[in-house]
Amino acid sequence: MATARNKPKNQKRERSQWPNEVLGILLCGGGLLLLLSLISFVPGDVKFLPWMGDAGEAAQSEGCSNWIGPVGVFLGQITFVTFGAAAYLVPLTMLWMGVAKLVFDARASWRTWTGCGVFILSGAALLAVQSLFLQAWSEANHLSGPGGVVGYALGTKFLEALLNKPGAILVLVCVYLVSLILLTGLHPIQFSRSLVTFAVRWWQGRGERKVASAEKAAAREKLRRERDQQLARKHPLFDEDEIEASPKPKARKKAAAKKAANKAANEDKDDDKEEDPQTELPLKVTPPPQVIDASQRSQHKSVPGAKPFAKKKLDHGGLSTEEYENYELPGFDLLNVPENAEPETEADKGELVSVQKTIIDTLKAFGVEVTAGNITRGPTITRYEVYPSMGLRVSRITQLEADLARATKAERINILAPVPGSDTVGIEIANNEKVAVPLHDLLHDPAFTSSKNKIPLALGKDVYGNTVIGDLAAMPHLLVAGATGSGKSVCINTIISSILFKFSPNELRFIMVDPKVVEMQMYNTLPHLAVPVVTDPNKVLAALRWVVNEMERRYRIFADVGVRNFDAFNSRELPEKEQPEEPAEGEEEDKPEEEESYDQEHIDSIAQALTDGELGPPSLDGSDDDDEEEEIPDRVPYIVIIIDELADLMQTAPADMEMCIARIAQKARAAGIHLIIATQTPRADVVTGIIKANIPSRIAFQVSSKLDSRVILDVSGADKLVGKGDMLYLPPGSAKLERAQGAFVSDDEVEDLISFCSNQVDQKFEETVQASIESGGSGGDDDDNEVSDADEEIIEKCLEVIRQEKKASTSLLQRRLRLGYTRAARMMDILEDRGIIGPGDGARPREILINVGQDEP
Numbered sequence: 001m002a003t004a005r006n007k008p009k010n011q012k013r014e015r016s017q018w019p020n021e022v023l024g025i026l027l028c029g030g031g032l033l034l035l036l037s038l039i040s041f042v043p044g045d046v047k048f049l050p051w052m053g054d055a056g057e058a059a060q061s062e063g064c065s066n067w068i069g070p071v072g073v074f075l076g077q078i079t080f081v082t083f084g085a086a087a088y089l090v091p092l093t094m095l096w097m098g099v100a101k102l103v104f105d106a107r108a109s110w111r112t113w114t115g116c117g118v119f120i121l122s123g124a125a126l127l128a129v130q131s132l133f134l135q136a137w138s139e140a141n142h143l144s145g146p147g148g149v150v151g152y153a154l155g156t157k158f159l160e161a162l163l164n165k166p167g168a169i170l171v172l173v174c175v176y177l178v179s180l181i182l183l184t185g186l187h188p189i190q191f192s193r194s195l196v197t198f199a200v201r202w203w204q205g206r207g208e209r210k211v212a213s214a215e216k217a218a219a220r221e222k223l224r225r226e227r228d229q230q231l232a233r234k235h236p237l238f239d240e241d242e243i244e245a246s247p248k249p250k251a252r253k254k255a256a257a258k259k260a261a262n263k264a265a266n267e268d269k270d271d272d273k274e275e276d277p278q279t280e281l282p283l284k285v286t287p288p289p290q291v292i293d294a295s296q297r298s299q300h301k302s303v304p305g306a307k308p309f310a311k312k313k314l315d316h317g318g319l320s321t322e323e324y325e326n327y328e329l330p331g332f333d334l335l336n337v338p339e340n341a342e343p344e345t346e347a348d349k350g351e352l353v354s355v356q357k358t359i360i361d362t363l364k365a366f367g368v369e370v371t372a373g374n375i376t377r378g379p380t381i382t383r384y385e386v387y388p389s390m391g392l393r394v395s396r397i398t399q400l401e402a403d404l405a406r407a408t409k410a411e412r413i414n415i416l417a418p419v420p421g422s423d424t425v426g427i428e429i430a431n432n433e434k435v436a437v438p439l440h441d442l443l444h445d446p447a448f449t450s451s452k453n454k455i456p457l458a459l460g461k462d463v464y465g466n467t468v469i470g471d472l473a474a475m476p477h478l479l480v481a482g483a484t485g486s487g488k489s490v491c492i493n494t495i496i497s498s499i500l501f502k503f504s505p506n507e508l509r510f511i512m513v514d515p516k517v518v519e520m521q522m523y524n525t526l527p528h529l530a531v532p533v534v535t536d537p538n539k540v541l542a543a544l545r546w547v548v549n550e551m552e553r554r555y556r557i558f559a560d561v562g563v564r565n566f567d568a569f570n571s572r573e574l575p576e577k578e579q580p581e582e583p584a585e586g587e588e589e590d591k592p593e594e595e596e597s598y599d600q601e602h603i604d605s606i607a608q609a610l611t612d613g614e615l616g617p618p619s620l621d622g623s624d625d626d627d628e629e630e631e632i633p634d635r636v637p638y639i640v641i642i643i644d645e646l647a648d649l650m651q652t653a654p655a656d657m658e659m660c661i662a663r664i665a666q667k668a669r670a671a672g673i674h675l676i677i678a679t680q681t682p683r684a685d686v687v688t689g690i691i692k693a694n695i696p697s698r699i700a701f702q703v704s705s706k707l708d709s710r711v712i713l714d715v716s717g718a719d720k721l722v723g724k725g726d727m728l729y730l731p732p733g734s735a736k737l738e739r740a741q742g743a744f745v746s747d748d749e750v751e752d753l754i755s756f757c758s759n760q761v762d763q764k765f766e767e768t769v770q771a772s773i774e775s776g777g778s779g780g781d782d783d784d785n786e787v788s789d790a791d792e793e794i795i796e797k798c799l800e801v802i803r804q805e806k807k808a809s810t811s812l813l814q815r816r817l818r819l820g821y822t823r824a825a826r827m828m829d830i831l832e833d834r835g836i837i838g839p840g841d842g843a844r845p846r847e848i849l850i851n852v853g854q855d856e857p
């Protein structure tokens, strides 16, 4: 519609353009004609005018000196008589108007035409009024004054009579300047100001340029001297004086001057390039691109009966100690030996190179210059690296993501701009054929068997074929999230399998929580279980409360013994009579490097901290009796809690669940207790701020939206994964995400592994855990039994208030939630019982014992 409306306007404009041009030509021509007539006008030429009778005819035979002939004489005579010396203003004004019309397609308004008239008239009047210039000239030309007839009438007869000479001059100068503005649109004051500024700058710049060129010359001279000295050192036959005196310096000087000039020219060029970085800049000098095939599996020959970890001396115990003397760790032969994938052929390589060429050509088509970098084919994706030309913003490549996806016909592409730790930009495209990463492969890797990792987890392989091994002890808790079918269950299976290859049931115990019922049933016969797989969401809380109590118990034991953490406790020297036999071969390497020394002062400080509640809030089950002698075990096992599907649990008692998880996650590391939480619902109300704040290590599988990815990793990226084990891993203490293909272990392999473990020993569940679960986790705490669903809702609101205000007091809850005193006080009691806030201290706000984390973004 807009175009239709605009059309007649445009046509009208086109139509009206030609008269303007014609007028411009006429004005220029006429102005030039008049100007030439005036310049070449001599008073004697008037005799050539035809109406001068005989004189005219006689003169015609002699020839006219005016460049435009008799017509020029006529025009000159008329304009000089009319305007005097101001006659020159007439052709100049005509030329100005003509040029403006021809070059700028200017439209003259009434203001311009008025300006023209006033400019000429006031000019003539001004010349007539002044008496300093052109008096002799006007007399010689027989004019009525320097301003001609018009000047005489307007200036002398009218204005001078009214205002006297000075007044008339003043008025006329003002009128003249105003008319100049009207005519030209230029502001004389502004114009002169800019002129002065320009002159001043140029003058100042002159000084600076002088100094700069002197400095340049000095630098060149210094460089020359240094070179000469180097030359003298290299060739001692020539002494420095000789070199100074030789004619070469002149040549060198010339060369240096030439070089400096080139350099300056290059610098200038560089400046220009900064303005238009894309079109002019050269491409980077880059190493020749390589095609790397990192998808190949490693060739490991499995010796029958070989194991990733040797059996350790049995000196661990805590939950249960007996019956594990003969327990054997599983060997490689329980896993299928993978067949090696077809090695990459030349045709495959050609295909990869042609895809890279398509990427480069597509970018070029959009004006983005890049050169080819390495192509790395990983198990799931291929990374095409490109070097951006100098001065190119990498974000320009990211902006073209959709165009690159179209050009390469890729389902999903991911752009790493830049590839972390490199100067290239990586474009990742999913392979047509994916190569699985068998767990068998990873278990052979020295990184997995290294004693540096206390609880090694074989997670997968990155795009370069490097193994990704995590250490659960360092993490110390892990969140695994992704959409359904993205590979979470396989990941959990590989994690459990990795652990089973290293730990016997007396060294590590699992508490498995599976509200979906079907996912973890196969593990039910595993001797490592502290309790049968918990499937009832109502019992999960009880199991977690038992873990909290176990954690508290461990801290008390550690304080009694005088050690700070799990490693120090398990590696401490046992009292003489209980001293176990000499450690077996190969055990040394699994011992932590640093031993805790016995330090009475330190023990006292830990005991004091415990009394003050710094190391942990009072026990939930009321078993915290100072008088009661705690039985100190020789060793305690790791406890790994695996929760498959957090969302189901968060539906039953979200506040309690969140707080229990937060408490375990916050303090359990030093007690040898670790959490692995999986969910297929990465929503902010499931993976809450508190949970996230306490679980720093994350694995994200494919999710459907950027929002989900942000909930898991705090950044987008998981939405661009291709599924089936393609994952992003956020290692502990790092902000750098690693993309990897998750390790694969089949259900059959897992079942074989479980049967191997369970056939050796009977299950021995921990009675206290079972008791806690059966009693609903109350641990003798009757108050909790009385908490109704309505109370739970209020507790959640209380937690929200505490989270926002970062403090907890009865009056705060009363005010913010409009509760009565009794109810608010009861809520405070429940929160205290659950170990969320500390005990009351007069009117002061209670201490918040857990990390309430950040609010969700």
Ligand SMILES: Nc1ncnc2c1ncn2[C@@H]1O[C@H](COP(=O)(O)OP(=O)(O)OP(=O)(O)O)[C@@H](O)[C@H]1O
Residues within 6 Å of the ligand: 436, 437, 482, 483, 484, 485, 486, 487, 488, 489, 490, 491, 680, 724, 725, 726, 741, 742, 743, 744
């Ligand atoms: N690391 C892997 N390597 C190769 N294939 C994999 C990998 N992980 C998963 N897959 C494939 O993806 C399928 C689905 O994986 P998985 O069952 O682990 O998904 P999930 O996220 O647990 O789904 P759900 O939440 O529905 O249980 C598997 O059957 C397998 O074929």
